[in-house]
Amino acid sequence: MNINNRIRSITGEKTEQMSWPRSLKKLGLGLIVTSTMLTPAYAMHNGNTTGSIVSSFESLFGVTKGKRRNHTKGFCFDATLIPHDKAIQQYSSSVLFSKNLEVIGRLSHKGGNSDAADDVPADYGMSLAIATGGENHHLMSMNTLDFFPVATPEAFAQLMIAKTKGGDAVKAFKNKSPDLRRFKKHQSTKLKTLTPYEGNTFNSINSFYLLDAQGKKTAVRWSFIPSKKQKIVKTPKHNFFFENMQENLNTQGVTWDMVVTLANPNDIVENAALPWKGEHKKIIAAKLKVKRIQSEQKGSCDRINYDPMVLSEGFAPSADPLLQARRNAYALTFSKRIYEQTKP
Structure with missing residues (x-):
């Protein structure tokens, strides 16, 4: 399926045919193609929810050409995902839980500021591209919000x-939104x-389903929780997270536990604005062990494009509408920044 048809099949939006630069076509294998792409013509179309969201990010933060809008x-970092508790295998046949897998990850600051301060508390993101065999991957995009x-x-x-x-406009919206009031x-x-990147817990936010070999579904959310406490070990300054993580990696290693939370019968699965409350069954399904970190230029x-709906066999997305919205927004901004990097 070519790029324009793939976009149409995923988003339902019409896309203008265009000739992609040769260097971009070379990227149309493996990770890039299994994620999604939108043409710049679609990216400039703001008469839709996705376009409005992306345009708002660009308006708030400006545009760092060739870079993510959020x-x-x-x-970057390279890591290995190592299966841990075999109890997870009764819920999912995914290869994530049966053998060691190589990972290309990214840690980031929330928001569109390319020069965000490391020495001010903030919310952060973790994205994972987990190689599951051949050109197949399982992608995750998480953040520190609960x-x-x-x-x-x-x-x-x-x-x-x-x-x-x-x-004033945000206040007016908040007055109308019980979800935003709860969140605030x-x-x-x-x-x-x-807290440095390596000391933070990163959450799936949205719900997904695990599928066993017979296709039985179990609703879950998951978190990557530091296996050991990670501290600030370098003098805080505007840019110090990279060297702080490098020091922790050198001295004690950096590992996260993938903790899968199984839904209770009364949990609302398709609403990411509602936290799951009370006691839940939790399984440490795997451990993410970092091998090395690199700048984006070298990594x-x-x-x-860390599309959260590109999943391995043994997983399925929930019907949470924000999942498809994230896919669309990531694809749109991905196409814009890759085009900026590769246009003649």
């Missing part, structure tokens, strides 16, 4: 538009302590 600042501020793509677009208009109240209770993560 989670703009970050760096749940999402709103429940639908339309509400998120409205929130982003309000942010471009200023504090929760955020105000969180301890704002400067391999910059040209990967």
